Amino acid sequence: MENLSSTPVTGPVTPAERDYIVTALQTTQQLLHEAVDGLTDAQLTFKPNADRWSIAECVEHIVLVERGIFRAIQYGMSLPAKPEKRSEIKVSDVDLVRATRGRSRLLAAPEPFVPTGKYGDTSATVALFDQVRTADTDFAQTAEGDLRTHYFDHFILGRLDLYQALLLIASHGERHRKQIDDVKATPGYPQS
Template sequence: MRNLILVLAFLLSGSIAVKGKNLYVNDKDTLLHYFDDAKAQLLASIDGLSDEQFNFKPDANSWSIGQCVEHIAKTEGMLRDMVIDLLAKPANPEKRGEIKTSGAQVVSMMQDRSFKAEAPEMLRPQSNTYNLKNELAVLEKERNITLDLINDTPEEELRNHITITPAKEYTDAYRFLLYIAGHSLRHTAQIEEIKKASGFPKQ
């Protein structure tokens, strides 16, 4: 339970800063497309990086690209476990009207890097040296499990299992899954920032 509170507080810390965007995320097909897009952007961002580039840190307090990828995979696994736990509880569709945040707002909030949040200890990188191929294998394993969960769960089930977050906002399993893909896109943007940092290796 403590881990759940920490992770949700971390992910929702910028929820007040939601900015409207012309986005619509409201069904399973769109959700799957969103995951496909998040994966494609991440792979394009790290494709062909050398070990030196993958492990470069702009400064002592910043993460490397390898650390970002590890964090993406760790967070996906933990959030997915939360979805599984939520789906195992009795459905409470009567709470659907309490959800005030749209799918589009979740997408917008997760990608808004104008707010910063410190990851809880269990989601922080555990190493300073990473191998691109190895980290991609871990990420691919986590993503395949997540996609199996989405494909195997009726959309109504994702909508009808609702919980309240540490921010005192109601959310459902569908939106939890949006957090996963949005979190990946958020750190893909961070990876692009690292690649533009002064001193980033040319090869």
């Protein structure tokens, strides 16, 4: 994902912002595929230690979170626009992306987003990821209405507008794609 400019939000999503989020969603989808395609079951299920996730668990977590955020986006768009609530947003687009993609601060996932193997094997989970990501991307390309005046409340970042929720989806996927790279770099990771 390219870096965003730090210009303040002054109105509806611009064509450049729409292009940015569509590209970010597509790029991070491709990067996840590159990270997991061709891995063996031993590689997918290897855990660096008992309290760290395997690659398969990372993929499932991405799907769980994206499905949850996308449902919140759909709900947020069903509510009336509230331009007066913009002042409640405390994080910039740039800071949101940096905070989400960065891996210096590790956070425990809320219980509904902890992987349990509910989607079956990793190929089934990746297929579900592709379905969810396609819906995210289609929405980003075609959404009508001002995404900047509809909102989503995040448990850490607070109130976000729905454009920022889409940024969160792409950035969160990238965060865990980096975690997959970390798993692959762990001593003892299976070579096949």
